[in-house]
Amino acid sequence: MTITPLAQAARPTSRSIRWSPLVGVAAVLVIVLLVARTAQRPSDVVMAIAAAALASVVVASLHDPATDLLAPVPVSVMQRRLLRLALVLVPALLVWVALVVVAPPSLEATSPGPLLAMTAVGVAAGVWSPARRAVLVGASVPVLWFALDMTVPSDVLLGDAAGWWRTDPWPVAAVALGALVAGRRR
Amino acid sequence: MSAAAPALPVSRPRGLTRGVVRAVALAELRRILRNPVLWAGAALSVWMMWSVVPDPDEWAGASYEEIAVSVTPLLLVISLVTAVSFHRERVEVAPDAPVREGTRAIARLVAALPLVGIAVAYAGLLAWRQRDRGGLWLGVEPGRTTEALFTAGELAQPVALAVLAVAVGAVLGRRLPHLVSVVPLLFVVWFLVSVYWLFGHEVVTPFSVLQVQPVRVHAGPATADPLGFPAHWLLEGPGEFSGQWSRVFVSNALGWWHAVWLLGLSAVVGAFAVPKGRTRRWMLAAGSVVAAVGVVAQYAVLP
Incomplete structure (x- = not known):
C-alpha cells in the first residue's frame, strides 16, 4: 500500500515546496482585481491571466530538489508528483475562489475549468518532456498557450484552437489527463 | 611537499577588470542570443x-491602444533570458570564481544591453508600421x-520597458532559488x-508600467455640445464605459517623462540584482530621485 507512505510524506513534502510564488502571484492578482473594481471595464482577461499563472505555479511546484535522493524509495515518481499536485492545487483553488470574490460583480469567467485544464496540460507536458527540463517545460506551457491565445487572431484555425482552454476547458483537461495516464510510468 | 596557489590581489588593475567584464559579457551574450x-x-x-488593423467597428482608439500592448511578449522573454543569465550566479561554483560577484553582475548587465537594442529595433518597426498604414x-x-502616429515619447516607451524587463529578470533570476518559480511570476x-485600461486613469497612469495613451480627461457631461469644445x-x-464627453489626450512630453519614471x-x-555595497546604494538613491522626477513631471504635463 502506498497511501500510508504518501500520508507520512505529506508534511515534509509541503515543507519542501516553495510557497512564495503562489503567495506572490496571488497578492499581485488580488491587488489588480481591487483596482479593476474601480474601473468600469470587463476584468475577464485578468481572470484568464490568473488561471494561466496559477496553473504555471501549480506545475512549477512539481520541482523536487530531492528527486535523486528519493529515486530508490518504493513510491513511484508519479505518486510523488500527485502528492505535490494535491498539496498545491487545493490552495491554488482557494486563491481562485478568493479572486472570484474580490473581482468586480460583472465578472463572467468564474469557473475554475480553465485553471484545471491548463494545469492538466502543463503536468502532461512535463511528464512527456525530457527529465532534465520537465518541470520548466511544464510550467512554461500555460504561459506559452496564453500568449498564443492573446496573439493569434481568432479568425484563423490556430486562433480558434488557442482559445479552447477557456471556451472548452473540460475536453482539454480530459485529453491532458489521458496523456498523463499514458505517461504514468515516466 | 605542498603547493599553494598564490592569493589573488584584492584590487586589480582597471584594464584587467575591463577584460574580465568583456569576456564574461561575451560568453553570456552568446548564451542569451542562442536562446530560442x-x-x-x-x-x-x-x-x-x-x-x-484599424476597423470601422472598433471603439474609438482601439487600434492605437492595442498596438502599444503588442510589446508584451517581447518584454516577457527579455526578462526570462535575463533571469536565466543571472540565475547562473546561484550555481554552487560561482562563489569560488576568481571574479567578484559585482564584476560578474556588471558583465551580465552589459550582456543584456543588446536586448535593449532589440527593443530599439522593435520601436523603429512600430513607427514604420504605423506610417505604412x-x-x-x-x-x-x-x-x-x-x-x-505614436509620438517619439511613446516610441521611447518600449525601450525604457526593455530596460525595466532586464532589471526585473535580473532580480528574480538572482534572488529566487529555482528558475521554474520565475516563469509564473514574470508572466x-x-x-x-x-491590461492597460486598469491603469489608464489620469491619477494612476504616471505610476503605471505600460502606459497606453491616450489618457481620457473629463471634457463635459453627456449632454454637452461637442462642437463647443476647442477644435x-x-x-x-x-x-458603454463612460457617461461623459472626454478629451482624448496624447502627449509627447508625457511619454518622455514616463520613460524617465521607468x-x-x-x-x-535592478539594485537588488547586484551585491550589497556602494553600487546598490547608488542605484537605489539615483533611481528613486529619477523615478520621483518622472512621476512629478507627468502630473505636471497632464491637463
Missing part, C-alpha cells in the same frame, strides 16, 4: 503588431483623426501590466 525563447517572443510581438484612428467626430507581472481636441463620447524604477529594481 527570445526570438519566439520577439516574433509573437511582431505578429501582434502586424495583426492590429497611413496612421491609426483616434477619437470620434467632431474631434477625430485617422492619421494618428503575471508582464501580462497584468498589459483641436480629440474627443470620446459617452458610451528608467528610475529600473535602477531601483
Whole structure:
C-alpha cells in the first residue's frame, strides 16, 4: 500500500515546496482585481491571466530538489508528483475562489475549468518532456498557450484552437489527463 | 611537499577588470542570443503588431491602444533570458570564481544591453508600421483623426520597458532559488501590466508600467455640445464605459517623462540584482530621485 507512505510524506513534502510564488502571484492578482473594481471595464482577461499563472505555479511546484535522493524509495515518481499536485492545487483553488470574490460583480469567467485544464496540460507536458527540463517545460506551457491565445487572431484555425482552454476547458483537461495516464510510468 | 596557489590581489588593475567584464559579457551574450525563447517572443510581438488593423467597428482608439500592448511578449522573454543569465550566479561554483560577484553582475548587465537594442529595433518597426498604414484612428467626430502616429515619447516607451524587463529578470533570476518559480511570476507581472485600461486613469497612469495613451480627461457631461469644445481636441463620447464627453489626450512630453519614471524604477529594481555595497546604494538613491522626477513631471504635463 502506498497511501500510508504518501500520508507520512505529506508534511515534509509541503515543507519542501516553495510557497512564495503562489503567495506572490496571488497578492499581485488580488491587488489588480481591487483596482479593476474601480474601473468600469470587463476584468475577464485578468481572470484568464490568473488561471494561466496559477496553473504555471501549480506545475512549477512539481520541482523536487530531492528527486535523486528519493529515486530508490518504493513510491513511484508519479505518486510523488500527485502528492505535490494535491498539496498545491487545493490552495491554488482557494486563491481562485478568493479572486472570484474580490473581482468586480460583472465578472463572467468564474469557473475554475480553465485553471484545471491548463494545469492538466502543463503536468502532461512535463511528464512527456525530457527529465532534465520537465518541470520548466511544464510550467512554461500555460504561459506559452496564453500568449498564443492573446496573439493569434481568432479568425484563423490556430486562433480558434488557442482559445479552447477557456471556451472548452473540460475536453482539454480530459485529453491532458489521458496523456498523463499514458505517461504514468515516466 | 605542498603547493599553494598564490592569493589573488584584492584590487586589480582597471584594464584587467575591463577584460574580465568583456569576456564574461561575451560568453553570456552568446548564451542569451542562442536562446530560442527570445526570438519566439520577439516574433509573437511582431505578429501582434502586424495583426492590429484599424476597423470601422472598433471603439474609438482601439487600434492605437492595442498596438502599444503588442510589446508584451517581447518584454516577457527579455526578462526570462535575463533571469536565466543571472540565475547562473546561484550555481554552487560561482562563489569560488576568481571574479567578484559585482564584476560578474556588471558583465551580465552589459550582456543584456543588446536586448535593449532589440527593443530599439522593435520601436523603429512600430513607427514604420504605423506610417505604412497611413496612421491609426483616434477619437470620434467632431474631434477625430485617422492619421494618428505614436509620438517619439511613446516610441521611447518600449525601450525604457526593455530596460525595466532586464532589471526585473535580473532580480528574480538572482534572488529566487529555482528558475521554474520565475516563469509564473514574470508572466503575471508582464501580462497584468498589459491590461492597460486598469491603469489608464489620469491619477494612476504616471505610476503605471505600460502606459497606453491616450489618457481620457473629463471634457463635459453627456449632454454637452461637442462642437463647443476647442477644435483641436480629440474627443470620446459617452458610451458603454463612460457617461461623459472626454478629451482624448496624447502627449509627447508625457511619454518622455514616463520613460524617465521607468528608467528610475529600473535602477531601483535592478539594485537588488547586484551585491550589497556602494553600487546598490547608488542605484537605489539615483533611481528613486529619477523615478520621483518622472512621476512629478507627468502630473505636471497632464491637463
